[in-house]
Amino acid sequence: MRRSRVAAFCGAACAFLAVTAMADPKPAIKAPPAPPTNIEELKSRIEKVLHDTKTPGVGIALVRKDGTEWIGALGLADVAANKPVTEDTLFRIGSVSKMFVALSALKLQHEGKLDLQDTLKARVPELTFVNPWEETDPVRIVHLLEHTTGWFDMSLREYACELDDQLPLAQGLAVNPSARTSRWRPGTRMAYSNTGPSVAAYVIEKITNQRYEDYVAQNWFKPLRMGTADYFNSPAVQSRLTTNYHKDGKTPFPYWLILLRPAGSINATPKEMVNLVQFFLNRGTFDGVELLLPEAIDRMERPTTTYGAREGMEFGYGLNNYTTIKGGRVWHGHNGGVNGGLTELCYQPETGVGYVFMINSGNGKALGQIGGLLQAYLTRSLPPPELAPPEKSVNPLVRQYAGWYEPINPRMEIQRCQERLLGLTRIKATPTGFLIRTLLGKDQVYVPVNDRLFRQEKEPVARLALISSRAEGTTVQLDRTTLNRVSLWLVRAELLIPMVTLLLALSSVVFALVWLPRKLFGRLKNVKHLSVRALPLLAILSFAVAEVPIVFIGEDVIVKLGRITPWSLTFTFSTAAFALFAVLGLVDALRRRNADIRRLVWWHSLVTSLFLTIVAAYMAYWGVIGYRSWV
Numbered sequence: 001m002r003r004s005r006v007a008a009f010c011g012a013a014c015a016f017l018a019v020t021a022m023a024d025p026k027p028a029i030k031a032p033p034a035p036p037t038n039i040e041e042l043k044s045r046i047e048k049v050l051h052d053t054k055t056p057g058v059g060i061a062l063v064r065k066d067g068t069e070w071i072g073a074l075g076l077a078d079v080a081a082n083k084p085v086t087e088d089t090l091f092r093i094g095s096v097s098k099m100f101v102a103l104s105a106l107k108l109q110h111e112g113k114l115d116l117q118d119t120l121k122a123r124v125p126e127l128t129f130v131n132p133w134e135e136t137d138p139v140r141i142v143h144l145l146e147h148t149t150g151w152f153d154m155s156l157r158e159y160a161c162e163l164d165d166q167l168p169l170a171q172g173l174a175v176n177p178s179a180r181t182s183r184w185r186p187g188t189r190m191a192y193s194n195t196g197p198s199v200a201a202y203v204i205e206k207i208t209n210q211r212y213e214d215y216v217a218q219n220w221f222k223p224l225r226m227g228t229a230d231y232f233n234s235p236a237v238q239s240r241l242t243t244n245y246h247k248d249g250k251t252p253f254p255y256w257l258i259l260l261r262p263a264g265s266i267n268a269t270p271k272e273m274v275n276l277v278q279f280f281l282n283r284g285t286f287d288g289v290e291l292l293l294p295e296a297i298d299r300m301e302r303p304t305t306t307y308g309a310r311e312g313m314e315f316g317y318g319l320n321n322y323t324t325i326k327g328g329r330v331w332h333g334h335n336g337g338v339n340g341g342l343t344e345l346c347y348q349p350e351t352g353v354g355y356v357f358m359i360n361s362g363n364g365k366a367l368g369q370i371g372g373l374l375q376a377y378l379t380r381s382l383p384p385p386e387l388a389p390p391e392k393s394v395n396p397l398v399r400q401y402a403g404w405y406e407p408i409n410p411r412m413e414i415q416r417c418q419e420r421l422l423g424l425t426r427i428k429a430t431p432t433g434f435l436i437r438t439l440l441g442k443d444q445v446y447v448p449v450n451d452r453l454f455r456q457e458k459e460p461v462a463r464l465a466l467i468s469s470r471a472e473g474t475t476v477q478l479d480r481t482t483l484n485r486v487s488l489w490l491v492r493a494e495l496l497i498p499m500v501t502l503l504l505a506l507s508s509v510v511f512a513l514v515w516l517p518r519k520l521f522g523r524l525k526n527v528k529h530l531s532v533r534a535l536p537l538l539a540i541l542s543f544a545v546a547e548v549p550i551v552f553i554g555e556d557v558i559v560k561l562g563r564i565t566p567w568s569l570t571f572t573f574s575t576a577a578f579a580l581f582a583v584l585g586l587v588d589a590l591r592r593r594n595a596d597i598r599r600l601v602w603w604h605s606l607v608t609s610l611f612l613t614i615v616a617a618y619m620a621y622w623g624v625i626g627y628r629s630w631v
Helices: 009-010 014-022 039-053 094-110 141-148 156-160 167-173 195-208 211-223 235-240 268-283 294-301 363-378 413-422 488-520 531-546 547-554 556-561 566-591 599-621
Strands: 057-064 067-078 322-326 329-338 341-348 355-359 402-406 425-429 436-437 443-448 453-456 462-467 473-478 481-486
Touching: 039 057, 039 067, 039 363, 057 268, 057 363, 067 268, 094 141, 094 294, 094 329, 094 341, 141 195, 156 556, 167 195, 195 211, 195 436, 268 341, 268 355, 322 363, 329 363, 341 363, 355 363, 363 436, 402 413, 402 488, 413 488, 488 531, 488 599, 531 547, 531 566, 531 599, 547 566, 556 566, 566 599
Parallel strands: none
Antiparallel strands: 057 067, 057 355, 322 329, 329 341, 341 355, 402 425, 402 481, 425 436, 436 443, 443 453, 453 462, 462 473, 473 481
């Protein structure tokens, strides 16, 4: 389950982050190391990753279409007990669990019991959800699985809400029905949401008259010989389950009872996950038995409901199965994350290779490095993918779509505060393609596949689509992000305001280092109206205090911010204090415009309070000021 890392809190710092991000030096590009040439070398290099990243253990399966190449288990499942990982150790696979929701829906569609185009209202009329476009653009089952409902992701409160392990799915969905609110027309933009697949699982329960977990166990775990896989924290699971750890590799996480189990609760072993990868490589067949038609697997891997998909872009998020490009090759699969555990499942139908691995740490660096080693090893003897030569003719659409863009499909609506700034993207026209420039990334050159689809120079498939529909203005889809063109003056304002605010805030702090000691030692007895200096300083200090949870909270974000704690209360009250002092400072400066104050001091305080008020108003508009993360 992808964890929402308190995007709202990062939003509080978005104005300052947008500036500092642009100043980061770009790292030098290094040539990739040679791939491992045999299993022993692969093991050795993975063990080094575990050591360097303080990751206790990993379970690995390398899979080929015709059989398993290697099932590996390295490191420790329990550090305190010195218990090693084995191929029969259970790991929490997180959001890889969502793949079984899509597989179940496709199976029911094949049996004529469900159609992906069915509307949600027709299938479960009792379920509460809000869609302002329901009459013309209803929420459909396919939208739940492709994450194109426009719904919010689970809230921090839902992530932190640990109820009975056997809680019925309907009760879990009743905790936060407001999350099921469409923010745009369903079937246009993709935004990852743990809620959508869980609602699809509820639909499956209604159709089959079975608890969803029982249906999966009977129709998928059993034929795939995943006999110990389980959604629940049963005694049998506890006896074989790895302990999950913080990034220090020593501090354990408690078992996380996920509120919406279909989204990420499965426990499974490397030995069992091999079978799932083989099932995908053999296009729905396992052990000689066809469990799903090949065309159903094809459909699972292909997005259909985003703006980009309508233009023919196959890169993206299909039915709980997404495409990625690694080493210039297209991979399908899913990854997952829970507290202290990460999983990655990837496969290539064209070459017949795949892998899955699970680590008992939340260390993303370890996940990336191990995944890179497995990909390099499996493809070491394969020829590089052939790339079609780009079109040389001038594309008349290129100049029409050049300009500045901002993202419009945040995972949580409150994320817009930061994403619209940090996600600013310039699309610059070249004679036939585009140069893409972002605040946080390096320049990328895109060449045409056809008039509306573009790919990176050394990649085989399109990742950029020019959207022909102008219903929302000039729009493009870049990977899974939907971007909308904005005016240059707005971009300049969005960049200039945080830069000026930052400079004014820093100068206020430096100024305070002079006048505060003088005030404490009684050297400003004859100076009046010190509130003009003090109020903007208090606003700046309040903003700094609001950053404390962001900087120091560590990996326990769900517990510390999804409930009423000193951390969550600190953010709520300090952001409110920031807005209050900013406004009071502006009002106070205006009231004392004719008072006996040094003009330079007055002007500095006035302008500082003005810019702080603008930032506070921006944050308030997106719901960050006084944000209660436990609600």
